[in-house]
Amino acid sequence: MSAIGCGQAETLAALRERRSGIGPVKYLETTLRDFPVGEVKLSNAQLAARTGAPAHWPRTSLMSILALQEALQQASLLAEVNTAEGEALPGASAKLFAEGRAFPAALTAALTLVSGTTVGGMDLSEQQYPAYSAWHSCGASTDLAAKFLGFSEATTLSTACSSAANAFIYAANLIRCGLAERVVAGGAESLSDYHLNGFNSLMILDREWCRPFDASRAGLNLGEGAAFLVLETEESALQRGAKPLAVLSGWGNACDAFHQTASSENGEGAFLAMSKALKCAGLQPSDIGYVNAHGTGTPNNDASESTALRRIFGDRIPPVSSTKPYTGHTTSASGSIEAVFCLLALQHGFLLPELNWKQADPACVLPYVSDVQCAFQVARQSDRPEAAGNSRGQSPLKGVNGIANVICNAFGFGGNDSAIILSRV
Amino acid sequence: MSLRPVYIRSVASLGAENPDFRQLFSPLEARRMGRLLKRAVWTSRQALDAAGLAMPDAIITGTDFGCTVQSENFLGALKQGGDATPRPTDFMQSTHNTIGSLIAIQLGCHGYNATYSHKGNSFRSALRDAWMQISLGEADTALVGWFDEEFPQVGAVDRAVSVVLSASADNALARLEAASFSLTEEALLGTVLELL
Numbered sequence: 251m252s253a254i255g256c257g258q259a260e261t262l263a264a265l266r267e268r269r270s271g272i273g274p275v276k277y278l279e280t281t282l283r284d285f286p287v288g289e290v291k292l293s294n295a296q297l298a299a300r301t302g303a304p305a306h307w308p309r310t311s312l313m314s315i316l317a318l319q320e321a322l323q324q325a326s327l328l329a330e331v332n333t334a335e336g337e338a339l340p341g342a343s344a345k346l347f348a349e350g351r352a353f354p355a356a357l358t359a360a361l362t363l364v365s366g367t368t369v370g371g372m373d374l375s376e377q378q379y380p381a382y383s384a385w386h387s388c389g390a391s392t393d394l395a396a397k398f399l400g401f402s403e404a405t406t407l408s409t410a411c412s413s414a415a416n417a418f419i420y421a422a423n424l425i426r427c428g429l430a431e432r433v434v435a436g437g438a439e440s441l442s443d444y445h446l447n448g449f450n451s452l453m454i455l456d457r458e459w460c461r462p463f464d465a466s467r468a469g470l471n472l473g474e475g476a477a478f479l480v481l482e483t484e485e486s487a488l489q490r491g492a493k494p495l496a497v498l499s500g501w502g503n504a505c506d507a508f509h510q511t512a513s514s515e516n517g518e519g520a521f522l523a524m525s526k527a528l529k530c531a532g533l534q535p536s537d538i539g540y541v542n543a544h545g546t547g548t549p550n551n552d553a554s555e556s557t558a559l560r561r562i563f564g565d566r567i568p569p570v571s572s573t574k575p576y577t578g579h580t581t582s583a584s585g586s587i588e589a590v591f592c593l594l595a596l597q598h599g600f601l602l603p604e605l606n607w608k609q610a611d612p613a614c615v616l617p618y619v620s621d622v623q624c625a626f627q628v629a630r631q632s633d634r635p636e637a638a639g640n641s642r643g644q645s646p647l648k649g650v651n652g653i654a655n656v657i658c659n660a661f662g663f664g665g666n667d668s669a670i671i672l673s674r675v
Numbered sequence: 676m677s678l679r680p681v682y683i684r685s686v687a688s689l690g691a692e693n694p695d696f697r698q699l700f701s702p703l704e705a706r707r708m709g710r711l712l713k714r715a716v717w718t719s720r721q722a723l724d725a726a727g728l729a730m731p732d733a734i735i736t737g738t739d740f741g742c743t744v745q746s747e748n749f750l751g752a753l754k755q756g757g758d759a760t761p762r763p764t765d766f767m768q769s770t771h772n773t774i775g776s777l778i779a780i781q782l783g784c785h786g787y788n789a790t791y792s793h794k795g796n797s798f799r800s801a802l803r804d805a806w807m808q809i810s811l812g813e814a815d816t817a818l819v820g821w822f823d824e825e826f827p828q829v830g831a832v833d834r835a836v837s838v839v840l841s842a843s844a845d846n847a848l849a850r851l852e853a854a855s856f857s858l859t860e861e862a863l864l865g866t867v868l869e870l871l
Contacts, residue, residue, distance in 0.1 A: 368770055368771060368772075370792075375750070376750060376753070376754070379750055379751075379754045380751075380754075380828075381828070382828045382829050386740075386829050387739060387740055387792065387793075387794055387829065388771065388792040388793065389739070389792060389793030389794045389795065389796065389797070390794065392793060393793075404793065404796070405791060405793045405796045405800040406791065406792050406793035406796075406800075407789060407790065407791060407792075408738075408741075408770075408771040408772060408790050408791065408792035409771075409772040409775075409788070409789060409790050410770045410771075410772050416789050419789075420789070420800075420804055420807075423804070423807040423808075423811060424807070426676060426807075426811060427676070427678060427807050427810055427811065427853075428676070429803075429807075429853070429856075443753065444749070444750060444753065445766075447749075447753050447761050447766075448749065448761070448763075448766035448769070451760075451761050451762065451763040451766050452763050452766065452767070453763075503787050503788065503789065504785055504786065504787070504788070505734070505776065505779040505784060505785050505786065505787075505788035506785070507776075507779045507780050507782075507783055507784055507785050508780065509780070510767050510768075510773060510776060510777070510780070511763075511767050518785060519785065522785055662772060663767065663770050663772065663773070663776070664770070664772045664773055664775065664776020664777070664779070664780075664788075665776060665779070665780075665788075666772050666775075666776060666788055666789075666790075
């Protein structure tokens with residue numbers, strides 16, 4: 251869920267119709283009302299009504315619960331729980347259980363939740379100040395969601411804007427080490443007056459609609475949302491007859507080690523993160539059909555990321571776009587929200603054109619803005635013999651529908667840079 | 676998948692008293708960094724020196740609440756209004772990963788870098804992540820830390836603990852077993868501090 255919709259169906263429709271969810275502040279209590287934001291178009295009371303959770307919980311928890319409910323339903327894990335164990339959690343009402351918003355205890359107790367957030371319960375603390383909310387911390391907002399849905403174990407990554415991407419990496423390693431069979435991973439972040447002012451104090455907010463990679467870009471628009479993926483081994487999916495949506499085939503995490511809030515000129519952290527992800531997946535740069543860039547719209551990030559992309563791909567850069575003009579920068583949740591966008595694009599055979607880009611900047615890559623341009627770029631890729639297949643034996647590129655592997659970047663303050671690769675099954 | 680054994684090479688910890696930070700920081704650096712950050716860099720250096728390691732492959736940090744003093748400064752300035760201006764330095768240092776990032780910037784370490792912030796599971800998750808990085812062969816060494824500072828409004832207490840983990844048994848203090856992650860976080864900390 252994000253500014254463009256609540257749930258997969260709304261999200262898919264907005265992406266296909268190229269609809270942005272960025273606009274004037276409506277729900278957030280803030281004095282900074284002249285900055286556009288990407289708000290989830292539901293109040294806390296509406297989120298509570300949809301999820302069955304209390305409206306006085308942190309907005310981060312409420313959005314997490316809504317996204318987790320949809321992820322768990324789609325993963326069709328219910329069949330795994332036999333009827334003897336199939337009782338709802340203590341405290342979950344029969345109504346929620348019947349509606350598929352509460353889950354059998356035996357189902358969720360077997361799952362680990364790994365979430366990424368930085369704001370946590372700050373939305374409540376800033377309203378109660380000088381008192382702090384009992385759910386002020388990052389972990390507390392994850393725990394509320396975990397306990398509401400019955401997860402037996404939960405942890406929280408907090409690496410600013412790469413938190414959700416790092417949640418995927420931790421989750422994948424739990425599975426690889428045999429410490430978990432199935433993990434639900436992603437991230438959630440609500441808007442707060444605190445971090446809207448924080449980004450403003452750093453002078454990286456644009457008063458206009460953000461324009462990643464555009465010569466006139468002047469900063470980012472903040473957004474909010476939540477997204478989670480259910481991860482499991484191929485063996486586990488096959489055993490229960492589940493149809494995987496995609497393969498998390500690679501990931502890379504590196505530190506730019508340059509500055510607490512700025513990216514290095516040579517994009518070292520971003521370059522290392524993407525390089526590691528390619529190595530982890532056993533893929534060549536030519537195997538990548540699309541890059542969902544971090545692309546915040548700040549002059550610094552987009553130039554640094556472009557340099558990293560040029561270092562990886564040379565003069566054969568696949569279609570690249572930032573989806574932040576749709577949602578705003580959803581900070582800690584961006585890694586998982588944008589991973590979901592990539593999954594929808596892979597599944598439904600379309601690419602994600604960038605909105606609001608007009609003018610090329612020599613310091614930046616040219617983002618993918620239309621299907622025409624994309625068809626050209628993909629055709630050019632297919633001409634090359636090395637693009638005819640990849641080391642995993644996947645089918646060669648066939649137009650937009652033939653894209654087999656995509657990179658999704660998420661970079662955070664402190665140079666906490668991560669990249670994941672999603673591949674067609 | 677065969678997993679490599681993981682060893683604890685060194686442990687460093689600070690009590691409530693601050694060490695003489697002048698040994699490590701210039702007056703300018705010391706002014707810019709909050710107390711938590713200085714203590715975190717200090718114990719990290721102590722642990723790396725004790726392990727005889729100049730550069731870890733991974734830096735993994737746990738913090739229940741992050742730099743609460745800087746959060747309070749920023750929030751206070753925001754809410755009091757008037758002449759109080761929310762300062763970018765306070766905002767920057769209030770993101771939880773500022774600690775692990777600062778350690779990486781100071782060392783020039785481009786390796787794996789992650790931060791866990793989940794009270795009751797911050798240190799355990801950080802240690803487990805490092806254990807996985809080494810077990811899977813993605814890192815040979817890891818610097819793990821748990822850092823917080825006293826801030827009664829949220830129940831935060833002082834903590835500054837650093838641990839160096841290694842794939843090599845040479846000069847190891849103990850082996851870190853996967854089974855130790857079933858301990859409570861306080862018990863896990865206890866077993867680590869016993870090695871001091």
